[in-house]
Amino acid sequence: MSNPLQRWKDEWHQQHGQERFLRVRWLLNPNETPLENVELVEYQGLVAEIRASPTSGADVLPAILIPALVNAHTHLEFSMLTEAICPALPFQDWITSLIQWRRARDPEAESSIRKGLAESRRYGVTSLGEITTTHAVSPLEVPEGSTVVSFREILGLQQEQISELLQKASDHLNHTTPTGPRGSVETGLSPHAPYSVHPNLYEALIELAVSRNAPVAMHLAETTDEIELLQDGKGAFVEFLQGRGLWNADVFPGGRLIRDFLEPLAQVPRALAIHGNYFSSRDIQFLARHTNIATVYCPRTHAFFRHTPHPLPQLLEVGASVVLGTDSRASNPDLSVWKELQLVAAQFPDLSIPQLLALVTTNAADAMGLPVKRHQILAELPCHAVILNADSEAGDLRSLVCHSSTQPVFTILGDVAE
Numbered sequence: 413m414s415n416p417l418q419r420w421k422d423e424w425h426q427q428h429g430q431e432r433f434l435r436v437r438w439l440l441n442p443n444e445t446p447l448e449n450v451e452l453v454e455y456q457g458l459v460a461e462i463r464a465s466p467t468s469g470a471d472v473l474p475a476i477l478i479p480a481l482v483n484a485h486t487h488l489e490f491s492m493l494t495e496a497i498c499p500a501l502p503f504q505d506w507i508t509s510l511i512q513w514r515r516a517r518d519p520e521a522e523s524s525i526r527k528g529l530a531e532s533r534r535y536g537v538t539s540l541g542e543i544t545t546t547h548a549v550s551p552l553e554v555p556e557g558s559t560v561v562s563f564r565e566i567l568g569l570q571q572e573q574i575s576e577l578l579q580k581a582s583d584h585l586n587h588t589t590p591t592g593p594r595g596s597v598e599t600g601l602s603p604h605a606p607y608s609v610h611p612n613l614y615e616a617l618i619e620l621a622v623s624r625n626a627p628v629a630m631h632l633a634e635t636t637d638e639i640e641l642l643q644d645g646k647g648a649f650v651e652f653l654q655g656r657g658l659w660n661a662d663v664f665p666g667g668r669l670i671r672d673f674l675e676p677l678a679q680v681p682r683a684l685a686i687h688g689n690y691f692s693s694r695d696i697q698f699l700a701r702h703t704n705i706a707t708v709y710c711p712r713t714h715a716f717f718r719h720t721p722h723p724l725p726q727l728l729e730v731g732a733s734v735v736l737g738t739d740s741r742a743s744n745p746d747l748s749v750w751k752e753l754q755l756v757a758a759q760f761p762d763l764s765i766p767q768l769l770a771l772v773t774t775n776a777a778d779a780m781g782l783p784v785k786r787h788q789i790l791a792e793l794p795c796h797a798v799i800l801n802a803d804s805e806a807g808d809l810r811s812l813v814c815h816s817s818t819q820p821v822f823t824i825l826g827d828v829a830e
Protein backbone atom coordinates (compact mmCIF):
# COMPACT_ATOMS: atom_id res chain seq x y z
CA MET A 413 0.00 0.00 0.00
CA SER A 414 1.27 3.47 -0.82
CA ASN A 415 1.85 6.08 1.91
CA PRO A 416 -0.64 8.59 0.47
CA LEU A 417 -3.39 6.02 1.05
CA GLN A 418 -2.41 5.48 4.68
CA ARG A 419 -2.18 9.25 5.21
CA TRP A 420 -5.62 9.69 3.67
CA LYS A 421 -7.10 7.08 6.01
CA ASP A 422 -5.60 8.75 9.10
CA GLU A 423 -6.99 12.13 8.02
CA TRP A 424 -10.38 10.63 7.18
CA HIS A 425 -10.70 9.32 10.72
CA GLN A 426 -9.54 12.61 12.24
CA GLN A 427 -12.24 14.49 10.30
CA HIS A 428 -15.04 12.21 11.50
CA GLY A 429 -18.40 14.04 11.63
CA GLN A 430 -17.30 16.77 9.21
CA GLU A 431 -17.71 16.96 5.45
CA ARG A 432 -14.88 14.80 4.09
CA PHE A 433 -13.26 14.52 0.67
CA LEU A 434 -11.85 11.62 -1.26
CA ARG A 435 -10.00 12.41 -4.51
CA VAL A 436 -9.18 9.40 -6.63
CA ARG A 437 -7.63 8.62 -10.00
CA TRP A 438 -10.70 6.62 -11.04
CA LEU A 439 -14.23 5.99 -9.77
CA LEU A 440 -16.00 2.99 -11.26
CA ASN A 441 -19.66 2.02 -11.07
CA PRO A 442 -21.24 -1.09 -12.64
CA ASN A 443 -22.33 -0.54 -16.25
CA GLU A 444 -21.40 3.15 -16.18
CA THR A 445 -18.72 5.18 -17.89
CA PRO A 446 -15.61 5.28 -15.67
CA LEU A 447 -14.91 8.70 -14.14
CA GLU A 448 -11.32 9.95 -14.03
CA ASN A 449 -9.92 12.37 -11.42
CA VAL A 450 -12.98 12.47 -9.24
CA GLU A 451 -13.77 14.00 -5.89
CA LEU A 452 -16.29 12.24 -3.67
CA VAL A 453 -17.78 14.29 -0.86
CA GLU A 454 -18.94 12.29 2.16
CA TYR A 455 -21.03 13.60 5.04
CA GLN A 456 -22.24 11.50 7.96
CA GLY A 457 -21.87 8.23 6.12
CA LEU A 458 -23.64 9.33 2.94
CA VAL A 459 -22.24 10.25 -0.45
CA ALA A 460 -23.06 13.96 -0.61
CA GLU A 461 -21.66 14.61 -4.07
CA ILE A 462 -19.47 13.16 -6.81
CA ARG A 463 -17.74 15.77 -8.97
CA ALA A 464 -14.64 16.42 -11.01
CA SER A 465 -11.62 16.83 -8.79
CA PRO A 466 -10.55 20.46 -8.50
CA THR A 467 -6.93 19.30 -8.76
CA SER A 468 -5.27 16.54 -10.72
CA GLY A 469 -1.83 16.40 -9.14
CA ALA A 470 -0.51 14.94 -5.93
CA ASP A 471 -3.83 15.66 -4.22
CA VAL A 472 -5.46 12.84 -6.15
CA LEU A 473 -4.88 9.47 -4.51
CA PRO A 474 -3.26 6.73 -6.60
CA ALA A 475 -6.44 4.72 -6.18
CA ILE A 476 -9.49 3.31 -7.91
CA LEU A 477 -12.76 3.59 -6.02
CA ILE A 478 -15.29 0.82 -6.62
CA PRO A 479 -18.50 -0.18 -4.83
CA ALA A 480 -18.38 -2.75 -2.02
CA LEU A 481 -18.12 -6.21 -3.60
CA VAL A 482 -20.32 -9.32 -3.73
CA ASN A 483 -19.01 -12.88 -3.79
CA ALA A 484 -21.93 -14.98 -5.01
CA HIS A 485 -20.43 -18.36 -4.21
CA THR A 486 -18.20 -19.79 -1.55
CA HIS A 487 -18.14 -22.49 1.12
CA LEU A 488 -16.86 -20.73 4.24
CA GLU A 489 -16.27 -23.99 6.11
CA PHE A 490 -13.14 -24.56 4.00
CA SER A 491 -11.60 -21.16 4.74
CA MET A 492 -9.06 -22.70 7.12
CA LEU A 493 -7.28 -24.37 4.20
CA THR A 494 -3.98 -22.69 3.42
CA GLU A 495 -3.85 -24.21 -0.04
CA ALA A 496 -6.20 -25.96 -2.43
CA ILE A 497 -6.81 -29.70 -2.04
CA CYS A 498 -4.71 -31.58 -4.60
CA PRO A 499 -4.74 -33.26 -6.99
CA ALA A 500 -7.66 -31.50 -8.70
CA LEU A 501 -8.32 -34.44 -11.01
CA PRO A 502 -9.97 -36.83 -11.27
CA PHE A 503 -12.77 -34.68 -9.86
CA GLN A 504 -14.31 -37.60 -7.92
CA ASP A 505 -11.01 -38.14 -6.06
CA TRP A 506 -10.90 -34.44 -5.24
CA ILE A 507 -14.42 -34.67 -3.77
CA THR A 508 -13.36 -37.70 -1.71
CA SER A 509 -10.37 -35.77 -0.31
CA LEU A 510 -12.63 -32.81 0.42
CA ILE A 511 -15.11 -34.96 2.35
CA GLN A 512 -12.25 -36.53 4.34
CA TRP A 513 -10.82 -33.09 5.16
CA ARG A 514 -14.20 -31.83 6.31
CA ARG A 515 -14.79 -34.83 8.53
CA ALA A 516 -11.38 -34.50 10.18
CA ARG A 517 -11.68 -30.75 10.71
CA ASP A 518 -15.33 -30.57 11.75
CA PRO A 519 -14.53 -29.31 15.30
CA GLU A 520 -12.82 -26.30 13.71
CA ALA A 521 -15.67 -25.48 11.32
CA GLU A 522 -16.85 -22.42 13.24
CA SER A 523 -13.43 -20.82 13.36
CA SER A 524 -13.01 -21.63 9.67
CA ILE A 525 -16.26 -19.77 8.92
CA ARG A 526 -15.08 -16.80 11.03
CA LYS A 527 -11.79 -16.78 9.19
CA GLY A 528 -13.56 -16.78 5.82
CA LEU A 529 -15.84 -13.92 6.85
CA ALA A 530 -12.90 -11.81 8.03
CA GLU A 531 -10.91 -12.61 4.90
CA SER A 532 -13.86 -11.68 2.65
CA ARG A 533 -14.23 -8.35 4.42
CA ARG A 534 -10.51 -7.61 3.99
CA TYR A 535 -11.05 -8.09 0.26
CA GLY A 536 -13.90 -5.55 0.23
CA VAL A 537 -16.70 -8.16 0.06
CA THR A 538 -19.80 -7.12 2.05
CA SER A 539 -22.37 -9.52 0.52
CA LEU A 540 -21.66 -13.19 0.30
CA GLY A 541 -23.44 -16.33 -0.95
CA GLU A 542 -22.32 -19.22 1.23
CA ILE A 543 -23.13 -22.94 1.13
CA THR A 544 -23.95 -24.11 4.65
CA THR A 545 -23.60 -27.75 5.74
CA THR A 546 -23.18 -28.69 9.40
CA HIS A 547 -22.49 -25.27 10.94
CA ALA A 548 -24.79 -22.32 10.28
CA VAL A 549 -23.35 -18.83 10.09
CA SER A 550 -24.26 -16.76 13.13
CA PRO A 551 -25.12 -13.10 12.51
CA LEU A 552 -22.94 -12.36 15.52
CA GLU A 553 -19.95 -13.53 13.49
CA VAL A 554 -20.82 -11.51 10.39
CA PRO A 555 -18.95 -8.17 10.32
CA GLU A 556 -21.12 -5.09 10.80
CA GLY A 557 -22.54 -3.91 7.49
CA SER A 558 -22.08 -7.30 5.79
CA THR A 559 -24.78 -9.77 4.70
CA VAL A 560 -24.42 -13.50 4.20
CA VAL A 561 -26.96 -15.50 2.24
CA SER A 562 -26.71 -18.94 3.80
CA PHE A 563 -27.84 -21.61 1.31
CA ARG A 564 -28.51 -24.83 3.22
CA GLU A 565 -26.93 -27.70 1.32
CA ILE A 566 -29.22 -30.71 0.89
CA LEU A 567 -28.19 -33.96 -0.71
CA GLY A 568 -29.60 -37.47 -0.82
CA LEU A 569 -30.24 -40.09 -3.49
CA GLN A 570 -32.64 -42.37 -1.60
CA GLN A 571 -36.41 -41.92 -1.67
CA GLU A 572 -36.71 -42.79 2.05
CA GLN A 573 -34.50 -39.83 3.07
CA ILE A 574 -36.67 -37.23 1.40
CA SER A 575 -39.09 -36.25 4.18
CA GLU A 576 -36.30 -35.89 6.76
CA LEU A 577 -34.21 -33.77 4.37
CA LEU A 578 -37.17 -31.58 3.53
CA GLN A 579 -37.71 -30.96 7.22
CA LYS A 580 -34.06 -29.92 7.52
CA ALA A 581 -34.49 -27.52 4.58
CA SER A 582 -37.66 -26.06 6.04
CA ASP A 583 -36.04 -25.63 9.49
CA HIS A 584 -33.23 -23.68 7.90
CA LEU A 585 -35.67 -21.29 6.21
CA ASN A 586 -37.59 -20.92 9.48
CA HIS A 587 -34.45 -19.94 11.28
CA THR A 588 -34.96 -16.21 11.40
CA THR A 589 -31.84 -14.24 12.10
CA PRO A 590 -32.80 -10.59 12.41
CA THR A 591 -30.13 -7.98 11.80
CA GLY A 592 -28.43 -7.45 15.11
CA PRO A 593 -25.65 -5.17 16.19
CA ARG A 594 -23.47 -7.04 13.70
CA GLY A 595 -24.18 -8.13 10.15
CA SER A 596 -27.16 -10.06 8.86
CA VAL A 597 -27.85 -13.56 7.59
CA GLU A 598 -30.50 -14.40 4.99
CA THR A 599 -31.47 -17.95 4.17
CA GLY A 600 -31.83 -20.01 1.02
CA LEU A 601 -31.56 -23.62 -0.15
CA SER A 602 -28.90 -25.50 -2.04
CA PRO A 603 -29.83 -28.84 -3.63
CA HIS A 604 -26.18 -29.88 -4.00
CA ALA A 605 -25.81 -31.18 -7.58
CA PRO A 606 -27.54 -33.44 -10.15
CA TYR A 607 -25.33 -36.39 -9.14
CA SER A 608 -26.21 -36.13 -5.44
CA VAL A 609 -29.92 -35.21 -5.31
CA HIS A 610 -32.90 -37.54 -5.93
CA PRO A 611 -35.22 -36.02 -8.59
CA ASN A 612 -38.20 -36.16 -6.19
CA LEU A 613 -36.16 -34.42 -3.51
CA TYR A 614 -35.14 -31.79 -6.03
CA GLU A 615 -38.74 -31.19 -7.05
CA ALA A 616 -39.85 -30.88 -3.41
CA LEU A 617 -37.01 -28.46 -2.56
CA ILE A 618 -37.96 -26.25 -5.49
CA GLU A 619 -41.59 -26.30 -4.35
CA LEU A 620 -40.50 -25.32 -0.84
CA ALA A 621 -38.30 -22.48 -2.14
CA VAL A 622 -41.16 -21.17 -4.30
CA SER A 623 -43.64 -21.28 -1.41
CA ARG A 624 -41.17 -19.49 0.89
CA ASN A 625 -39.83 -17.06 -1.70
CA ALA A 626 -36.31 -18.32 -0.93
CA PRO A 627 -33.30 -18.16 -3.24
CA VAL A 628 -31.76 -21.43 -4.47
CA ALA A 629 -28.16 -22.25 -5.39
CA MET A 630 -27.17 -25.46 -7.16
CA HIS A 631 -23.91 -26.75 -8.65
CA LEU A 632 -24.85 -27.43 -12.26
CA ALA A 633 -23.14 -28.53 -15.49
CA GLU A 634 -19.85 -28.52 -13.64
CA THR A 635 -18.16 -31.51 -15.34
CA THR A 636 -18.60 -33.64 -18.44
CA ASP A 637 -18.93 -36.66 -16.11
CA GLU A 638 -22.10 -35.13 -14.68
CA ILE A 639 -23.59 -34.76 -18.18
CA GLU A 640 -22.62 -38.34 -19.04
CA LEU A 641 -24.26 -39.65 -15.85
CA LEU A 642 -27.51 -37.86 -16.67
CA GLN A 643 -27.56 -38.72 -20.35
CA ASP A 644 -26.29 -42.32 -20.26
CA GLY A 645 -26.35 -43.42 -16.62
CA LYS A 646 -22.64 -44.19 -16.99
CA GLY A 647 -19.18 -42.83 -16.31
CA ALA A 648 -16.92 -41.86 -13.43
CA PHE A 649 -19.75 -40.82 -11.10
CA VAL A 650 -21.23 -44.35 -11.14
CA GLU A 651 -18.07 -45.82 -9.65
CA PHE A 652 -17.77 -42.89 -7.24
CA LEU A 653 -21.33 -43.33 -5.94
CA GLN A 654 -21.00 -47.12 -5.79
CA GLY A 655 -17.77 -46.73 -3.78
CA ARG A 656 -19.60 -44.58 -1.25
CA GLY A 657 -22.58 -46.96 -1.06
CA LEU A 658 -24.86 -44.29 -2.54
CA TRP A 659 -25.56 -45.64 -6.02
CA ASN A 660 -29.22 -45.79 -6.94
CA ALA A 661 -29.71 -47.05 -10.51
CA ASP A 662 -33.36 -45.92 -10.54
CA VAL A 663 -32.27 -42.31 -10.28
CA PHE A 664 -29.95 -42.43 -13.29
CA PRO A 665 -31.76 -44.33 -16.05
CA GLY A 666 -30.21 -42.06 -18.71
CA GLY A 667 -32.03 -39.71 -21.03
CA ARG A 668 -31.84 -36.76 -18.64
CA LEU A 669 -30.45 -33.34 -19.38
CA ILE A 670 -29.20 -30.23 -17.57
CA ARG A 671 -32.41 -28.65 -18.88
CA ASP A 672 -34.38 -30.96 -16.57
CA PHE A 673 -32.77 -29.07 -13.67
CA LEU A 674 -32.94 -25.61 -15.21
CA GLU A 675 -36.67 -25.77 -15.89
CA PRO A 676 -37.71 -26.20 -12.23
CA LEU A 677 -35.05 -23.67 -11.20
CA ALA A 678 -36.74 -21.09 -13.42
CA GLN A 679 -39.75 -21.18 -11.06
CA VAL A 680 -37.92 -19.84 -8.00
CA PRO A 681 -37.64 -16.09 -7.47
CA ARG A 682 -33.83 -16.09 -7.53
CA ALA A 683 -31.57 -18.96 -8.49
CA LEU A 684 -27.83 -19.42 -8.81
CA ALA A 685 -26.62 -22.06 -11.26
CA ILE A 686 -23.11 -22.55 -9.94
CA HIS A 687 -20.35 -23.10 -12.53
CA GLY A 688 -22.32 -23.92 -15.72
CA ASN A 689 -19.00 -24.87 -17.30
CA TYR A 690 -20.68 -27.22 -19.77
CA PHE A 691 -23.95 -25.47 -20.55
CA SER A 692 -25.04 -26.37 -24.09
CA SER A 693 -26.16 -23.73 -26.57
CA ARG A 694 -29.77 -24.76 -25.84
CA ASP A 695 -29.17 -24.30 -22.11
CA ILE A 696 -27.78 -20.84 -22.88
CA GLN A 697 -30.86 -19.97 -24.92
CA PHE A 698 -33.03 -21.12 -22.02
CA LEU A 699 -31.04 -18.95 -19.59
CA ALA A 700 -31.48 -15.96 -21.89
CA ARG A 701 -35.23 -16.33 -21.40
CA HIS A 702 -35.00 -16.91 -17.63
CA THR A 703 -32.83 -14.21 -16.14
CA ASN A 704 -33.93 -15.08 -12.61
CA ILE A 705 -31.30 -17.85 -12.94
CA ALA A 706 -27.78 -16.41 -12.72
CA THR A 707 -24.83 -18.52 -13.76
CA VAL A 708 -22.01 -18.21 -11.23
CA TYR A 709 -18.65 -18.39 -12.98
CA CYS A 710 -15.78 -19.13 -10.56
CA PRO A 711 -12.78 -18.26 -12.78
CA ARG A 712 -9.79 -19.41 -10.73
CA THR A 713 -11.57 -22.58 -9.61
CA HIS A 714 -12.47 -23.19 -13.25
CA ALA A 715 -8.77 -22.89 -14.12
CA PHE A 716 -7.79 -25.16 -11.19
CA PHE A 717 -9.93 -27.99 -12.60
CA ARG A 718 -8.65 -27.30 -16.16
CA HIS A 719 -12.10 -27.06 -17.74
CA THR A 720 -12.62 -26.05 -21.36
CA PRO A 721 -13.25 -22.27 -21.82
CA HIS A 722 -16.29 -21.05 -19.90
CA PRO A 723 -19.35 -19.98 -21.95
CA LEU A 724 -19.32 -16.56 -20.24
CA PRO A 725 -19.19 -14.53 -23.50
CA GLN A 726 -22.03 -16.56 -25.03
CA LEU A 727 -24.17 -16.11 -21.91
CA LEU A 728 -23.58 -12.35 -21.85
CA GLU A 729 -24.13 -12.12 -25.59
CA VAL A 730 -27.70 -13.45 -25.31
CA GLY A 731 -28.49 -11.38 -22.22
CA ALA A 732 -28.38 -14.23 -19.68
CA SER A 733 -27.53 -13.30 -16.11
CA VAL A 734 -23.94 -14.05 -15.01
CA VAL A 735 -22.10 -13.27 -11.80
CA LEU A 736 -18.73 -14.24 -10.33
CA GLY A 737 -17.78 -16.27 -7.28
CA THR A 738 -14.61 -17.59 -5.72
CA ASP A 739 -15.82 -21.05 -4.69
CA SER A 740 -13.90 -22.23 -1.61
CA ARG A 741 -10.28 -22.35 -0.58
CA ALA A 742 -10.40 -26.07 -1.42
CA SER A 743 -10.02 -25.08 -5.08
CA ASN A 744 -8.83 -21.46 -4.90
CA PRO A 745 -5.90 -19.73 -3.18
CA ASP A 746 -8.08 -17.10 -1.46
CA LEU A 747 -11.57 -15.53 -1.31
CA SER A 748 -10.83 -12.35 -3.30
CA VAL A 749 -13.58 -11.85 -5.83
CA TRP A 750 -11.62 -8.84 -7.14
CA LYS A 751 -8.89 -11.26 -8.29
CA GLU A 752 -11.59 -13.25 -10.10
CA LEU A 753 -12.57 -10.08 -11.94
CA GLN A 754 -8.92 -9.40 -12.81
CA LEU A 755 -8.60 -12.86 -14.35
CA VAL A 756 -11.79 -12.44 -16.39
CA ALA A 757 -10.67 -8.98 -17.55
CA ALA A 758 -7.45 -10.56 -18.81
CA GLN A 759 -9.24 -13.58 -20.36
CA PHE A 760 -11.95 -11.62 -22.16
CA PRO A 761 -10.57 -8.29 -23.41
CA ASP A 762 -13.81 -7.58 -25.29
CA LEU A 763 -15.81 -7.29 -22.07
CA SER A 764 -15.68 -3.78 -20.65
CA ILE A 765 -14.52 -3.08 -17.11
CA PRO A 766 -17.87 -1.51 -16.02
CA GLN A 767 -19.67 -4.56 -17.44
CA LEU A 768 -17.37 -6.90 -15.49
CA LEU A 769 -17.77 -4.82 -12.34
CA ALA A 770 -21.53 -5.50 -12.44
CA LEU A 771 -20.77 -9.24 -12.14
CA VAL A 772 -19.25 -8.67 -8.67
CA THR A 773 -21.61 -5.90 -7.50
CA THR A 774 -25.18 -5.10 -8.61
CA ASN A 775 -25.84 -8.20 -10.73
CA ALA A 776 -24.51 -10.48 -8.00
CA ALA A 777 -26.55 -8.76 -5.25
CA ASP A 778 -29.69 -8.93 -7.38
CA ALA A 779 -29.05 -12.60 -8.19
CA MET A 780 -29.37 -13.39 -4.48
CA GLY A 781 -32.30 -11.03 -3.86
CA LEU A 782 -30.20 -8.43 -1.99
CA PRO A 783 -30.55 -4.66 -2.49
CA VAL A 784 -28.34 -3.45 -5.34
CA LYS A 785 -27.90 0.03 -3.86
CA ARG A 786 -25.37 -1.26 -1.34
CA HIS A 787 -23.14 -1.95 -4.32
CA GLN A 788 -23.24 1.37 -6.15
CA ILE A 789 -21.50 4.66 -5.38
CA LEU A 790 -24.10 7.34 -5.99
CA ALA A 791 -25.03 10.65 -4.42
CA GLU A 792 -27.43 10.34 -1.46
CA LEU A 793 -26.68 6.65 -0.94
CA PRO A 794 -24.69 5.33 2.04
CA CYS A 795 -21.00 5.43 1.23
CA HIS A 796 -20.12 1.76 0.65
CA ALA A 797 -16.91 1.59 -1.31
CA VAL A 798 -13.60 -0.18 -1.72
CA ILE A 799 -10.35 1.67 -2.29
CA LEU A 800 -8.00 -0.20 -4.60
CA ASN A 801 -4.35 0.65 -4.61
CA ALA A 802 -3.53 1.91 -8.13
CA ASP A 803 0.03 3.23 -7.99
CA SER A 804 1.40 1.15 -10.87
CA GLU A 805 2.72 2.83 -14.00
CA ALA A 806 0.06 1.06 -16.11
CA GLY A 807 -1.38 3.67 -18.45
CA ASP A 808 -4.95 2.87 -19.47
CA LEU A 809 -7.71 1.82 -17.10
CA ARG A 810 -7.81 -1.80 -18.24
CA SER A 811 -4.08 -2.33 -17.67
CA LEU A 812 -4.40 -0.64 -14.30
CA VAL A 813 -7.34 -2.88 -13.31
CA CYS A 814 -5.46 -6.00 -14.40
CA HIS A 815 -2.16 -5.04 -12.72
CA SER A 816 -1.25 -7.45 -9.92
CA SER A 817 -0.58 -4.57 -7.49
CA THR A 818 -4.11 -3.17 -7.96
CA GLN A 819 -5.80 -4.70 -4.92
CA PRO A 820 -8.33 -3.70 -2.24
CA VAL A 821 -6.70 -1.82 0.64
CA PHE A 822 -9.58 -0.19 2.52
CA THR A 823 -13.33 -0.61 2.69
CA ILE A 824 -15.46 2.42 3.53
CA LEU A 825 -18.79 1.59 5.12
CA GLY A 826 -20.87 4.58 6.05
CA ASP A 827 -18.62 6.78 8.12
CA VAL A 828 -15.94 4.20 8.87
CA ALA A 829 -12.93 3.26 6.75
CA GLU A 830 -11.32 -0.03 7.71
Ligand SMILES: [Zn+2]
Pocket residue numbers: 485486487543631686739740
Ligand atom coordinates in the same frame (compact mmCIF):
# COMPACT_ATOMS: atom_id res chain seq x y z
ZN1 LIG B 1 -19.14 -24.73 -4.77
